[in-house]
Amino acid sequence: MDQLLSIDMDLDSVNTDRRVHDLSAEKLSGLAWVKSHVSEINQWVNNDGFALLRGLNIVSTNQFSTILETIFGEPLSQYIYRSSPRTALRNNIYTTTEYHADQVILQHNENAYSNSWPMRMGFFCVIPARSGGNTPLADSREVYKHIPSHIREKFEQLGVMYVRNYGDIDLPWQEVFQTNSKVEVQEYCRKNHIEFEWKSDDHLQTRQHRPAAAVHPVTGEKVWFNQAHLFHHSSIDGPESAAMRNSIGIDRLPRNAFYGDGSDIDPKDIAQINDVYRQLTFSYQWQRNDILLLDNMLYTHGREAYQGTRKVLVGMA
Incomplete structure (x- = not known):
């Protein structure tokens, strides 16, 4: 390993x-x-x-x-x-x-x-x-190269599933989709291959499957191109993460990331990805x-x- x-x-x-x-x-x-x-x-x-x-x-x-x-x-x-x-x-x-x-905003x-x-x-x-308050940068090509291969290969094989719950803690769906129309939200989701479910009148949950890496259309270079580390529940700092999971349940977290098949991502792997970003960041x-x-x-x-x-x-x- x-x-x-x-x-x-x-x-x-x-x-x-x-x-x-x-x-x-x-x-x-x-x-x-x-x-x-x-x-x-x-x-x-x-x-x-x-x-x-x-x-x-x-x-x-x-x-x-x-x-x-x-x-x-x-x-x-x-x-x-x-x-x-x-x-x-x-x-x-x-x-x-x-x-x-x-608050620090992670690389993305x-x-x-x-x-x-x-x-x-x-x-x-x-x-x-x-x-x-600076805006740190990191080269996505170098990030791809420096993520340990066993982590990178699993992400590339399975992809990432992003799960979002709108309105309870995170942004309301009206702000995210810039509309007050549920019909327009549903049309946007269908057009963009986003699974959606209305848990209640004001509680929308979406799921979207995306690759973990991409090829730049001009340079042809492979880049690490996902936000699994940003969405994953372990990205919430300190005791707030556990408190939130315990109070509302992991299924209702404002956002979370899984492998594309729905399986859990090991927080230790997310930590290693964040370490790569930290070591490659400059500003x-x-x-x-x-x-x-x-x-x-x-x-x-x-x-x-x-x-x-x-x-x-x-x-x-």
């Missing part, structure tokens, strides 16, 4: 490499500069998986939206089938997940629990936190007006705990 070994990667070199593009010397506005460098920006993301644009003059949320649409070459996506609380602003720009400042590829996900993401730092110190562009299949993102006011926005396509 494989043992999880220390991962020998020089992450310090990643932090200081070509992926940070300091544009503070540019005299044009952020939008004007982006319009004249679209091909170059996309080449940076295509080559490296992400790019941090630093020093641009950005004056509004609307300008950020236009910048992303200019770079992505298409309108931004609406965020439906949500898994976390956030506020919608104009033009499909959203606040990042609004969990309390003392956006919407990897779904059969539809954004290929590109853009983050905009409006107000950096006084301390902490940049947010500065005001930073824009971070990601290939959502090649890189995961998360959030550090923080102190002070923090405002980071996101758009996807």
Whole structure:
């Protein structure tokens, strides 16, 4: 059986490499500069998986939206089938997940629990936190390679089943699906191969089966692409996890993850996956007006705990 070994990667070199593009010397506005460098920006993301644009003059949320649409070459996506609380602003720009400042958001590829996900993401730092609050990244290709083979092979063989219960503790189904119509929810579920059951008038449970890994459509590289570690009941910190299971029962947990055949995932395997993420994670110190562009299949993102006011926005396509 494989043992999880220390991962020998020089992450310090990643932090200081070509992926940070300091544009503070540019005299044009952020939008004007982006319009004249679209091909170059996309080449940076295509080559490296992400790019941090630093020093641009950005004056509004609307300008950020236009910048992303200019770079992505298409309108931004609406965020439906949500898994976390956030506020919608104009033009499909959203606040990042609004969990309390003392909570860490684990590494994840956006919407990897779904059969539809954004290929590109853009983050905009409006107000950096006084301390902490960075958006750590990890290379999904390296995560795939470094997960012990006995764990990786079982996940690849069986896939992941995501189970969600809406409304009691987690987000209400009306917010997740962005509608008050049960008919529209059911249509969305059928269209997206999501099993659903109304346990009561306001209690919806869904199950969705997804692969644990994926092949990037452009690079052809294999990536670890799931949120089993994020959904699994063991991801709840401290005594809260056991207390929640005991009070409402494991079948009514707001979210949980199983192997695709419905069998339990060993919490020790989830812990090893999280250890791989921790060892491969690196981050940049947010500065005001930073824009971070990601290939959502090649890189995961998360959030550090923080102190002070923090405002980071996101758009996807």
